[in-house]
Amino acid sequence: MAFSQYTTLNDAIGLILHSALLVPYFSWKITHKHHHKGVGNMATDTAFTPPTRLSFAQGFNKTIEEIAEVAEDAPIYSFFVTLIQQLFTWQAYTLIMMGVGENWFERKAAKEKVESPEKNEDGTIRRTYGLSGSLFNPYSPYFNELDARFIIITDAAILVTFLLLHWVGRTYGWGNLILWYCIPYVLINSCVSKLQTFPQSLSSWFPISLINFAFHSFLSNTLFTSFLRRILLGIRIFLSSIATCYFSQRGNQRCFTD
Amino acid sequence: MVTKGVSLTNGIVFIASLQHLDPSMPHYTADTWTFIRGAASTIDRDLGFIGKYLWHNANETHVLHHHIGTIPHYHAVQATEAIKPIMGVHYHRNTSGMVGIMDTFIKLGRACQWVESSVGSVGDGKGVLFFQGIGHIKQKGAIVKGNSATKVSLR
Numbered sequence: 001m002a003f004s005q006y007t008t009l010n011d012a013i014g015l016i017l018h019s020a021l022l023v024p025y026f027s028w029k030i031t032h033k034h035h036h037k038g039v040g041n042m043a044t045d046t047a048f049t050p051p052t053r054l055s056f057a058q059g060f061n062k063t064i065e066e067i068a069e070v071a072e073d074a075p076i077y078s079f080f081v082t083l084i085q086q087l088f089t090w091q092a093y094t095l096i097m098m099g100v101g102e103n104w105f106e107r108k109a110a111k112e113k114v115e116s117p118e119k120n121e122d123g124t125i126r127r128t129y130g131l132s133g134s135l136f137n138p139y140s141p142y143f144n145e146l147d148a149r150f151i152i153i154t155d156a157a158i159l160v161t162f163l164l165l166h167w168v169g170r171t172y173g174w175g176n177l178i179l180w181y182c183i184p185y186v187l188i189n190s191c192v193s194k195l196q197t198f199p200q201s202l203s204s205w206f207p208i209s210l211i212n213f214a215f216h217s218f219l220s221n222t223l224f225t226s227f228l229r230r231i232l233l234g235i236r237i238f239l240s241s242i243a244t245c246y247f248s249q250r251g252n253q254r255c256f257t258d
Numbered sequence: 259m260v261t262k263g264v265s266l267t268n269g270i271v272f273i274a275s276l277q278h279l280d281p282s283m284p285h286y287t288a289d290t291w292t293f294i295r296g297a298a299s300t301i302d303r304d305l306g307f308i309g310k311y312l313w314h315n316a317n318e319t320h321v322l323h324h325h326i327g328t329i330p331h332y333h334a335v336q337a338t339e340a341i342k343p344i345m346g347v348h349y350h351r352n353t354s355g356m357v358g359i360m361d362t363f364i365k366l367g368r369a370c371q372w373v374e375s376s377v378g379s380v381g382d383g384k385g386v387l388f389f390q391g392i393g394h395i396k397q398k399g400a401i402v403k404g405n406s407a408t409k410v411s412l413r
Contacts, residue, residue: 002329002331003330030270036324037293038296039283039296039297039299039324040278040283040284040286040291040295040299040300041286041287041291042285042286042288042291042387044287044291045286045296047278048278048279049285050370050373050389051371051373052372052374052387053373053374055372056371064392065393068392074270098410103288123334168376208346
């Protein structure tokens with residue numbers, strides 16, 4: 001009610017402004033309400049819910065000790081994580097339930113009529129991501145039957161924005177569209193995703209889940225971790241051997257056995 | 259260094275995540291959570307020029323926003339000043355400013371990766387979860403000490 005005392009006017013303005021930025025207005029209104037109702041609650045929060053120790057380790061299919069050994073002070077890893085977060089956190093949040101509490105996964109299982117959902121060792125539900133939990137889906141676990149029509153309005157508004165963007169691209173050139181819309185979108189988008197969703201922010205379980213998500217289809221986890229380890233260790237050994245060669249007179253022997 | 263350099267350019271759009279993340283603030287399991295506990299586990303961060311003029315003080319007044327969500331942004335600064343004396347030590351604020359926040363941000367990435375209950379906690383204490391991260395573990399030179407041993411406030 002910060003804008004006007006009329007809810008309809010508020011919603012209309014909100015819908016137009018959010019849709020122009022490809023943000024699903026009513027979906028976000030509802031999930032943001034849930035975020036306020038359960039902020040800091042590991043079960044019911046809908047934003048920035050961090051992983052538990054167990055789920056963090058599960059993301060790598062390793063123990064924490066092993067992950068620590070591999071990812072020790074690797075700037076390139078941090079950089080990779082940062083980049084992924086910047087670019088995809090918000091999309092992942094809207095599309096596949098990234099960074100929400102475990103109750104929502106139970107509701108999702110109930111909605112999908114899964115008889116006995118898989119459990120983790122600590123008794124919590126195993127998270128299954130998928131488009132059925134999307135903010136664009138009128139029947140996703142966040143919404144009840146009465147909400148569904150608002151989500152459909154939201155989707156229609158997003159579609160109109162896409163059509164308008166397409167028209168702008170066709171009329172004024174796609175290069176201009178990128179300059180006028182896409183680049184500002186990336187900037188604002190990463191700002192928004194940091195502001196409201198994650199995760200997880202920095203909640204590191206997003207990149208881990210994304211890595212899983214991306215690699216699970218064509219690489220086994222073990223393979224991937226050894227790949228990661230090899231790259232990280234390789235970089236360290238490479239740098240330290242350069243440093244050793246550069247600063248010491250002892251010759252190559254030492255450099256390459258280090 | 260790589261991270262730092264990139265973050266400085268990118269960081270401007272990055273730092274707003276920090277309102278729910280700090281090693282000093284717990285998360286709660288469903289059993290131990292209450293609304294006021296959850297609302298108090300948020301943090302105000304001072305983003306200097308950007309926060310004040312571009313983002314309507316969203317980051318500077320986030321604690322208030324979670325306690326009384328109906329106060330609009332144009333009254334939020336005044337209201338935040340009003341809740342400070344009432345909340346006392348429960349009010350979290352980061353005053354490191356726009357430059358200091360970069361350092362905080364880098365540290366948070368290492369320090370806040372997952373949550374777990376503190377070592378030696380009993381009863382309801384097990385339901386209070388603090389952030390833990392590989393960065394912390396490595397910093398202390400010992401693996402898996404539990405949060406109580408490694409908790410560092412980044413404010």
